[in-house]
Amino acid sequence: MEEKTAAHVTCSNGKTRLIQTLVLGIVVIIFLGYSFMWIMMPTSAYREYFYPKIRAQTNSTFFGTQGTTILVYTFPVLLISVLGSVYLHLGLKLASTNSCEIKRKSMFSWWKRPMIIRCLGIVSWIELFIFVMFIALLVWTFSAYLHYFFNHMDIFKEIGQGKRWEAKLSIIGLTLGIVGNICLTFLFFPVTRTSSVLPLLGLTSEASIKYHIWLGHITMFLFTAHGLCYIVYWAVTNRLSSKILEWKKTHVSNVAGEISLLFGLALWVTTFPRIRRKMFELFFYTHYLYILFIVFFIFHLGFNYFCYMLPGFYLFMVDRFLRFLQSRQCAQLVSARVLPCETVELNFSKDQGLSYTPTSIIFINVPSISKLQWHPYTISSSSHLEPEILSVIIKSEGSWTRKLYQKLASPFPIEHLQISVEGPYGPASTHFLRHDKLIMVTGGSGIAPFISIIHELLFMNSTKKCRPPRILLISAFKNSSELTMLNLILPISNASSRYSNLELQVEAYVTREMEPPTESPKPLQTIWFKSNTLDAPISTTLGQYSWLWLGVITSSSFIIFLLTMGFLTRFYIYPIDHNTNKVFSNSLRSVLNMLLMCISILVTASAAFLWNKKQSSIKTNQVKKVIELSPLKHNSWVDTPIDRELESLPYQSLLETKNVHYGRRPDLRGILMEHEEASVGVLVCGPKSMRHQVANICSSSLAKNLHFESISFSW
Incomplete structure (x- = not known):
């Protein structure tokens, strides 16, 4: 009987691995095609042959000219994200039937060896290779666009018959902005915690922060240079006062671009290490300016052009709203252990169905200290060894942690501490x-x-x-x-x-x-906290099949967004504009599209979250009863x-x-x-x-x- 069961499990695992391999193969093909389009974009062949042909086939009364951008640059990445969710779900299914990892030497072990570069820190050879290839893409795009624009200067109507160096300065400014947009396209992927894109590459959001930092510095450097080039160009052509205050109805809005750049500069300045470490709260709060930076960026270029950058931001918005939903529920803090070295261990109650890998992290917010600050901490417990408890260790090293330690180490310990959490987040496998x-x-x-x-x-x-x-x-x-x-x-x-x-x-x-x-x-001093009916054990945002639910949210929300945007374009915008982009206001179109996108994400994510919360409510009540009877529970507060x-x-x-x-x-x-x-x-x-x-x-x-x-x- 055991042999038949083992044979059945082996056969099932073989089918699962086959499906997983097929999904990964499709993902690789889509990614190569997507990368090819970015490489081809600045070439004459793309601009004069491929793009007009694709646009002729995709231009419709429902989506207009932005349909081409969505099909070529937005849809492939979101499809990769959905397929990646399926791939990771299958991986968890395999891991549940075989908990032991196979000892084998990876053929890429040499590429993963570390090296230290002063400006980049510790990177592996493969990370350095990818970074060099990305810089090569930026250099290639910049040089190819310059070559094309210099050979077709007649397409720039504003240049006229002015001095040639002035015309070239304008083209250089435009090209710097285009290259900056490529960096912005990938800027949000490293900070999207619940996305399948990073785990597909074997990465986690906390380990990818450095990529976000690199991309952020390059992006703001290029956008700043872009803005300065145009300001100098307007000044030397005696049009500074008129151009700097220009907000065109159906074309590029200079004012919106300037406002976006100012918000970006305010955000960028506080990210440098000296300011970030000495004034962390200033860094933390100014980082929320990314919302205004993106909104005015869309006003600057229009939603059609923003569709190039949309995939990473779209996945980030899905992740951000799911994190918001999870953080509304306060976590049930069972106990805390206070160490004499100004360190505390917080022990939370968790849903027994919540499983996470070692080295995972959670983000913690204590409203009584700061309602906006969230701090990441590595989980020190194991979801298998301690199925009812999730623990984190916090050392008093900054103002926020010092206030938390003082609350817990007080001679008169508090009986309840309200804490919200986001996570856990961690590697898909170890x-x-x-x-x-x-x-x-x-x-x-x-x-x-x-x-x-x-x-x-x-x-x-x-x-x-x-x-x-x-x-x-x-x-x-x-x-x-x-x-x-x-x-x-x-x-x-x-x-x-x-x-x-x-x-x-x-x-x-x-x-x-x-x-x-x-x-x-x-x-050690142990503090036990009173239970609160408003608190709940930490659980997954989307239940047991979280990766599948994430794929459903991403795909369904995007489909709803496309349908509503299509109807809006066909029955409201098209009768006015007729796909000419010369009548209907770009700003109004952008506002309507942003609103539809936010509503589609809000509706689908909320529905999935509430459904899973309802399904897990019975299990949560059972866990609470188990916690009450657990030997860890004690009636005294010390x-x-x-x-x-x-x-x-x-x-x-x-x-x-x-x-x-x-x-x-x-x-x-x-x-x-x-x-x-x-x-x-x-x-x-x-x-x-x-x-x-x-x-x-x-x-x-x-x-x-x-x-x-x-x-x-x-x-």
Whole structure:
């Protein structure tokens, strides 16, 4: 019977893998075609042959000239997103039937090796290759457009018979704007957390922030140069006062472009590291100016041209509204553990159906501290080992975290804390089991993602389905009080029995103290919070089949948007304009299209969210009953001797394999290079200098068995 069941599962997995491969093949073909269109766009062949032919076939009374742009540049990316959702759903289905990863050496392992570039930070060879290819696309587009426009200067009616250098200055300004639009096209993909596009590339939103930063700097540099070129051109042609205040009804609006640029500059200035780190709140609040930046950008060029940039922004809007819906429900905070090193561990109740991978993150908002600020934190628990609890570790390092710590560490602890969350967000899959050994290098609170990995490996070890790799945890702390964070490595319940067979070695380094303190560290303080009827366990926004639901929302909302836009164009705009784009106001058309797009996303996302919330309401009530009966629940608001005894279990079991070194830093090169296993995963989470040092070691030609991965989330 077991053999038949195993054979059935194997056959089912084979079919699923086949479908997954077919979907991925279609995605690759669509992406290559989409990329080809961007490469061809600045050429004479495209502008004089391909584009007129495509436009003749797609120009209709329902969509007008923007139908061509939607078909060629918007539809392919959204189709990739929908197919990607199907691909990821099939991947989760395969993972549920086979929890053990296959140990195999990737043919692209060399391309993933790290290297350090001063302006880019730590990047792999494949990341550098993609970055160079993208810059090559920008250079190619700029040079090709310049060549075409210089050879067809007669198409620019405003230039007339003026000086040739003035005409070229105008063309250079136009071309800079076109190239900037390419950067804007891809700007929102890295910050779209619930999109299937990034997981298809093996990326996560938190790890892709650097791409958003790179694209943002390039975009604003090009747009600023674009604006300056036109201002100089208008000044030398004695038209500055008239052009700078021009808002044409059916053509490019200069005023809207200038306003958009001003909002973009205000946003851009606060993103530079010195300002962002010293005045984080200023950086955070001014980032909301992206809304006005995009709105006036659409007014500047019209919705038809914005369809080139629409896919990334459309997916971002879907993601942003889903995050808004999730954040309206306050999360149920069960308890908090306060450490003497000004660090707290928050333990939330979670839906048992909520599953996430190790190193996932959630965004936390505490309205009593700030109603607008959201801060990302790595989850330190495992959804398999701790099916009812989701934990995060927060160290007091800034004004926001300091206020949170003071609330929880007060002599008179609060009985309830209102917290909203967004997430979890994390990688679609992990590859920790592919290594023979894991070396985790951490500094301070950077230990949080490694705790989640250890918890996951504890669960796998307890199931006996596969043997987890050996673990070496290297932790660097400033003071001995921070050693108490090691107490959080193992869960409270059944810690000793689960840990007994896991090969875990901990090497802790206290850098600012030469010898152990004479006084024993203060014990952990546990605070239990009262339940609130308005709070609910953390659950997925779209239920168990979240990827499929995301594909349904994306496709259905876009179809509704196309239908409503088609009817609006056919029965309201077309009778006035007749597809000439010379009568109907561009601004009004843009407002109507933006309104229809927002309504379509709002309706479909809300319907999907409410449906899944209704379906999971019964399960949520069951989880609440389980939490009430859980041994973690306690009637007192601070820990008792019994609680302290339970919390000391992980610490005492860990003492057997923990070495503490005082007054020095770890010799990372010596430690990493001495390991000769065939595959060693080197994971690092800590300060920038530590990450760079480990990356340098792993990039050495003598360390071919070391596979580097940085888990740090840094803005």
